[in-house]
Amino acid sequence: MHVVVNAAQSVDGKLATRRREQLRISGPEDFDRVDRVRAAADAVLVGVGTVLADDPHLTLDEEDRRVERLRNGRPGNPARVVVDSAGRTPTDARILDDAATTYVLVSGGAPPERREALEGAGAEVVVVGADGDDAGEGHVDLAAGIDALAERGVDRLMVEGGGEIIYSCFEVGLVDELHVYVGSMVIGGRDAPTLADGEGFTESFPRLDLVDTERLDDGIVLSYEVVDRGS
Ligand SMILES: NC(=O)C1=CN([C@@H]2O[C@H](COP(=O)(O)OP(=O)(O)OC[C@H]3O[C@@H](n4cnc5c(N)ncnc54)[C@H](OP(=O)(O)O)[C@@H]3O)[C@@H](O)[C@H]2O)C=CC1
Numbered sequence: 001m002h003v004v005v006n007a008a009q010s011v012d013g014k015l016a017t018r019r020r021e022q023l024r025i026s027g028p029e030d031f032d033r034v035d036r037v038r039a040a041a042d043a044v045l046v047g048v049g050t051v052l053a054d055d056p057h058l059t060l061d062e063e064d065r066r067v068e069r070l071r072n073g074r075p076g077n078p079a080r081v082v083v084d085s086a087g088r089t090p091t092d093a094r095i096l097d098d099a100a101t102t103y104v105l106v107s108g109g110a111p112p113e114r115r116e117a118l119e120g121a122g123a124e125v126v127v128v129g130a131d132g133d134d135a136g137e138g139h140v141d142l143a144a145g146i147d148a149l150a151e152r153g154v155d156r157l158m159v160e161g162g163g164e165i166i167y168s169c170f171e172v173g174l175v176d177e178l179h180v181y182v183g184s185m186v187i188g189g190r191d192a193p194t195l196a197d198g199e200g201f202t203e204s205f206p207r208l209d210l211v212d213t214e215r216l217d218d219g220i221v222l223s224y225e226v227v228d229r230g231s
C-alpha cells in the first residue's frame with residue numbers, strides 16, 4: 001500500500017482555526033492539484049474530526065478525471081474512508097452519499113446501533129480495533145485498517161487529514177509521501193489543529209526528503225518522500 005498525505009496549512013502550521021471550522025487556506029490552483037492526487041488514489045481517508053468539522057464530499061471535481069478512471073476500468077470516484085472509533089459519523093453526512101463506496105473504520109467498542117445506522121445509510125462498516133478496555137483506548141487500529149483496505153483492493157491511499165489522523169499515520173509508519181500547501185496567512189491559536197497533532201514525537205522522528213516545490217495561488221506546495229519512518 002502506498003500512502004500519500006496531503007494538507008493545506010498556514011505559515012504557522014495550522015490546518016484550521018481554534019474553532020475547528022473549515023477554512024480556505026489554498027485556492028483554485030491548489031484544489032485542482034488536490035483533485036489530481038485524488039484521481040490517482042483508490043481511496044481518500046479522513047478522521048471523524050474532519051467529517052464533523054467540514055462535512056467533506058471527497059469526490060473528484062473534474063468530470064474528465066472521472067471519465068478517465070472509468071475508461072481504465074476503475075470506479076469514477078475513489079472510495080472514501082472515515083476513521084471513526086465510535087461510529088459518530090452523522091447518517092446525513094455528504095461522505096455517505098452514493099457518489100462512491102464509503103468505508104467507516106470503527107473499533108470493537110462502537111455501539112451496535114451506530115454500526116447499523118451507518119450501514120443503513122450506505123456505508124460499509126469495518127471493525128478494526130479492540131474495545132475501550134484494551135490498549136489504544138478504543139481507537140481504531142490504523143495499521144489493521146490499512147490491511148482491511150488493502151484486502152478490498154486499495155493499493156494507493158490518500159490521507160486528507162486532519163491533524164490527529166495524520167500524526168497517527170506517521171506514528172505507525174504508514175506514510176510514503178507528504179504534500180503540504182503552505183498558504184500565505186497566519187492563523188495562530190495554541191488549540192488550533194496543526195499538520196500533526198496527537199502525542200508528538202520525542203526521541204525518534206520521521207525524516208523526509210524534499211523532492212519538489214511548486215508555487216500555486218499565493219502559496220507554495222512542498223512535496224516530500226519519507227526516508228526514515230522513525231521507530
Ligand atoms: N487544511 C486542511 O488541509 C485540512 C484541515 N482540516 C481541519 O482539521 C480539523 C479536524 O482535525 P482533527 O480534529 O485533528 O480530526 P481528524 O480528522 O484527524 O480526526 C481525529 C479523530 O479520529 C478518530 N480516530 C480514530 N482512530 C484514530 C487513530 N488511530 N488515531 C487518531 N485518531 C483516530 C478520533 O475520534 P474517535 O475517538 O471518536 O474515533 C479522533 O478524534 C478541522 O478543523 C478541519 O477543518 C481537516 C483536513 C484537512
Ligand SMILES: Nc1nc(O)c(N)c(N[C@@H]2O[C@H](COP(=O)(O)O)[C@@H](O)[C@H]2O)n1
Nearest residue numbers: 008023024025026054056057058059160
Ligand atoms: N487542499 C485544501 N486546501 C484547503 O484550504 C482546505 N481547507 C482543504 N481541506 C480539505 O478539503 C476537504 C474538503 O473536500 P471536499 O471539497 O468537500 O471534497 C476538507 O475536508 C479537507 O480535507 N484542503
